[in-house]
Amino acid sequence: MEAPIYIKINEFDNVMKTLKEVKDKTAQAREKLEAIKKIAQQEDMAVREWEERMNKMDHNLDEIHSFLNSKTR
Protein backbone atom coordinates (compact mmCIF):
# COMPACT_ATOMS: atom_id res chain seq x y z
CA MET A 1 0.00 0.00 0.00
CA GLU A 2 1.17 3.48 -0.81
CA ALA A 3 2.07 5.66 2.14
CA PRO A 4 0.54 9.14 2.33
CA ILE A 5 2.78 12.13 1.74
CA TYR A 6 2.63 15.68 3.01
CA ILE A 7 3.44 18.59 0.75
CA LYS A 8 4.20 22.10 1.81
CA ILE A 9 2.27 24.73 -0.09
CA ASN A 10 3.72 28.15 0.50
CA GLU A 11 0.95 30.35 -0.87
CA PHE A 12 -2.07 28.26 -0.07
CA ASP A 13 -4.55 31.16 -0.33
CA ASN A 14 -3.13 32.10 -3.68
CA VAL A 15 -3.36 28.50 -4.89
CA MET A 16 -7.01 28.32 -3.83
CA LYS A 17 -7.75 31.64 -5.50
CA THR A 18 -6.09 30.53 -8.72
CA LEU A 19 -7.93 27.20 -8.62
CA LYS A 20 -11.20 29.10 -8.33
CA GLU A 21 -10.15 31.26 -11.27
CA VAL A 22 -9.47 28.12 -13.33
CA LYS A 23 -12.85 26.69 -12.34
CA ASP A 24 -14.70 29.92 -13.20
CA LYS A 25 -12.92 30.28 -16.52
CA THR A 26 -13.67 26.65 -17.37
CA ALA A 27 -17.34 27.24 -16.57
CA GLN A 28 -17.35 30.29 -18.81
CA ALA A 29 -15.69 28.37 -21.62
CA ARG A 30 -18.21 25.54 -21.18
CA GLU A 31 -21.09 28.00 -21.45
CA LYS A 32 -19.66 29.33 -24.70
CA LEU A 33 -19.12 25.83 -26.01
CA GLU A 34 -22.75 24.97 -25.24
CA ALA A 35 -23.88 28.12 -27.06
CA ILE A 36 -21.72 27.17 -30.06
CA LYS A 37 -23.23 23.66 -30.03
CA LYS A 38 -26.73 25.13 -29.91
CA ILE A 39 -25.99 27.45 -32.82
CA ALA A 40 -24.41 24.58 -34.79
CA GLN A 41 -27.63 22.60 -34.27
CA GLN A 42 -29.69 25.58 -35.44
CA GLU A 43 -27.45 25.84 -38.48
CA ASP A 44 -27.95 22.14 -39.24
CA MET A 45 -31.69 22.62 -38.95
CA ALA A 46 -31.56 25.66 -41.24
CA VAL A 47 -29.61 23.70 -43.85
CA ARG A 48 -32.14 20.87 -43.71
CA GLU A 49 -34.97 23.36 -44.05
CA TRP A 50 -33.23 24.93 -47.04
CA GLU A 51 -33.04 21.55 -48.66
CA GLU A 52 -36.74 20.89 -48.07
CA ARG A 53 -37.72 24.30 -49.41
CA MET A 54 -35.52 23.88 -52.46
CA ASN A 55 -37.13 20.52 -53.15
CA LYS A 56 -40.52 22.17 -52.84
CA MET A 57 -39.41 24.91 -55.21
CA ASP A 58 -38.15 22.31 -57.68
CA HIS A 59 -41.53 20.66 -57.51
CA ASN A 60 -43.29 24.00 -58.16
CA LEU A 61 -41.03 24.73 -61.10
CA ASP A 62 -41.68 21.29 -62.55
CA GLU A 63 -45.39 21.96 -62.25
CA ILE A 64 -45.07 25.32 -63.99
CA HIS A 65 -42.95 23.70 -66.65
CA SER A 66 -45.51 21.01 -67.28
CA PHE A 67 -48.34 23.58 -67.34
CA LEU A 68 -46.56 25.58 -69.99
CA ASN A 69 -45.34 22.63 -72.02
CA SER A 70 -48.44 20.50 -72.15
CA LYS A 71 -50.44 22.53 -74.61
CA THR A 72 -47.93 24.53 -76.59
CA ARG A 73 -48.86 25.66 -80.05
Next chain:
Amino acid sequence: MTYFSRIENPKSLRKSILEAAKEVLVLEVKQKNFLELKDKRENLILQLDADLAELSTITKKLDDLLPEKQLKKELYKKTESKKKTSKKVRTKKQKAQPQKEGHGQPDHKITEMDRLEYTLKKIEDKIAQLS
Protein backbone atom coordinates in the same frame (compact mmCIF):
# COMPACT_ATOMS: atom_id res chain seq x y z
CA MET B 1 -41.02 32.82 -82.57
CA THR B 2 -44.09 33.33 -80.48
CA TYR B 3 -45.94 30.49 -78.84
CA PHE B 4 -49.41 30.41 -77.44
CA SER B 5 -49.79 28.07 -74.58
CA ARG B 6 -53.21 26.86 -73.56
CA ILE B 7 -53.53 26.77 -69.82
CA GLU B 8 -56.12 24.26 -68.69
CA ASN B 9 -56.02 25.29 -65.09
CA PRO B 10 -54.77 28.89 -64.78
CA LYS B 11 -55.51 29.02 -61.08
CA SER B 12 -53.13 26.14 -60.37
CA LEU B 13 -50.43 27.64 -62.54
CA ARG B 14 -50.77 30.98 -60.79
CA LYS B 15 -50.62 29.22 -57.47
CA SER B 16 -47.47 27.31 -58.48
CA ILE B 17 -45.76 30.50 -59.65
CA LEU B 18 -46.69 32.32 -56.45
CA GLU B 19 -45.52 29.40 -54.34
CA ALA B 20 -42.18 29.28 -56.16
CA ALA B 21 -41.77 33.04 -55.67
CA LYS B 22 -42.68 32.66 -52.01
CA GLU B 23 -40.07 29.93 -51.56
CA VAL B 24 -37.40 32.16 -53.08
CA LEU B 25 -38.27 34.94 -50.64
CA VAL B 26 -38.40 32.58 -47.67
CA LEU B 27 -35.02 31.16 -48.68
CA GLU B 28 -33.61 34.69 -48.80
CA VAL B 29 -34.86 35.42 -45.28
CA LYS B 30 -33.52 32.06 -44.08
CA GLN B 31 -30.16 32.82 -45.63
CA LYS B 32 -30.00 36.15 -43.77
CA ASN B 33 -30.84 34.35 -40.51
CA PHE B 34 -28.23 31.72 -41.28
CA LEU B 35 -25.55 34.37 -41.83
CA GLU B 36 -26.49 35.98 -38.52
CA LEU B 37 -26.15 32.60 -36.81
CA LYS B 38 -22.80 32.03 -38.51
CA ASP B 39 -21.51 35.45 -37.32
CA LYS B 40 -22.72 34.71 -33.81
CA ARG B 41 -20.99 31.32 -33.83
CA GLU B 42 -17.73 32.75 -35.18
CA ASN B 43 -17.83 35.45 -32.52
CA LEU B 44 -18.36 32.85 -29.82
CA ILE B 45 -15.49 30.75 -31.18
CA LEU B 46 -13.19 33.78 -30.92
CA GLN B 47 -14.38 34.40 -27.37
CA LEU B 48 -13.81 30.73 -26.52
CA ASP B 49 -10.33 30.97 -28.00
CA ALA B 50 -9.60 33.95 -25.75
CA ASP B 51 -11.01 32.07 -22.74
CA LEU B 52 -8.78 29.08 -23.46
CA ALA B 53 -5.72 31.32 -23.78
CA GLU B 54 -6.57 32.91 -20.44
CA LEU B 55 -7.15 29.48 -18.95
CA SER B 56 -3.73 28.42 -20.15
CA THR B 57 -2.17 31.45 -18.43
CA ILE B 58 -4.00 30.78 -15.15
CA THR B 59 -3.04 27.10 -15.27
CA LYS B 60 0.60 28.04 -15.75
CA LYS B 61 0.29 30.37 -12.78
CA LEU B 62 -1.21 27.55 -10.73
CA ASP B 63 1.55 25.23 -11.84
CA ASP B 64 4.09 27.80 -10.67
CA LEU B 65 2.43 28.03 -7.28
CA LEU B 66 2.47 24.29 -6.66
CA PRO B 67 5.41 22.72 -4.84
CA GLU B 68 6.99 20.70 -7.62
CA LYS B 69 7.40 23.83 -9.70
CA GLN B 70 8.88 25.68 -6.75
CA LEU B 71 11.37 22.88 -6.34
CA LYS B 72 12.12 23.04 -10.06
CA LYS B 73 12.64 26.80 -9.79
CA GLU B 74 15.13 26.29 -7.01
CA LEU B 75 16.93 23.68 -9.05
CA TYR B 76 16.79 25.93 -12.10
CA LYS B 77 18.29 28.82 -10.13
CA LYS B 78 21.10 26.57 -8.98
CA THR B 79 21.84 25.23 -12.46
CA GLU B 80 21.62 28.74 -13.93
CA SER B 81 24.16 30.06 -11.48
CA LYS B 82 26.40 27.10 -12.33
CA LYS B 83 25.95 27.79 -16.04
CA LYS B 84 26.83 31.46 -15.57
CA THR B 85 30.07 30.59 -13.88
CA SER B 86 30.95 28.03 -16.55
CA LYS B 87 29.97 30.54 -19.29
CA LYS B 88 32.35 33.10 -17.91
CA VAL B 89 35.14 30.55 -18.15
CA ARG B 90 34.06 29.62 -21.68
CA THR B 91 33.86 33.20 -22.95
CA LYS B 92 37.37 33.75 -21.78
CA LYS B 93 38.43 30.69 -23.76
CA GLN B 94 36.41 31.78 -26.81
CA LYS B 95 38.05 35.16 -26.85
CA ALA B 96 41.35 33.46 -27.05
CA GLN B 97 40.16 31.10 -29.86
CA PRO B 98 37.71 32.76 -32.34
CA GLN B 99 34.90 30.52 -33.69
CA LYS B 100 34.64 29.57 -37.35
CA GLU B 101 31.70 30.97 -39.32
CA GLY B 102 28.65 28.79 -40.10
CA HIS B 103 29.36 26.27 -37.37
CA GLY B 104 26.89 27.71 -34.89
CA GLN B 105 23.74 25.85 -33.84
CA PRO B 106 20.72 26.30 -36.13
CA ASP B 107 18.15 28.79 -34.84
CA HIS B 108 15.12 26.70 -33.86
CA LYS B 109 11.95 28.65 -33.31
CA ILE B 110 9.72 26.99 -30.75
CA THR B 111 6.14 27.47 -31.75
CA GLU B 112 3.12 27.46 -29.46
CA MET B 113 2.18 24.09 -30.93
CA ASP B 114 5.60 22.64 -30.06
CA ARG B 115 5.24 23.89 -26.51
CA LEU B 116 1.75 22.38 -26.19
CA GLU B 117 2.89 19.05 -27.63
CA TYR B 118 5.87 18.95 -25.29
CA THR B 119 3.73 19.73 -22.24
CA LEU B 120 1.15 17.15 -23.31
CA LYS B 121 3.83 14.49 -23.70
CA LYS B 122 5.28 15.32 -20.31
CA ILE B 123 1.87 14.99 -18.65
CA GLU B 124 1.17 11.72 -20.47
CA ASP B 125 4.53 10.35 -19.33
CA LYS B 126 3.75 11.30 -15.75
CA ILE B 127 0.33 9.61 -15.94
CA ALA B 128 1.95 6.50 -17.39
CA GLN B 129 4.44 6.47 -14.55
CA LEU B 130 1.67 6.72 -11.97
CA SER B 131 -0.47 3.95 -13.44
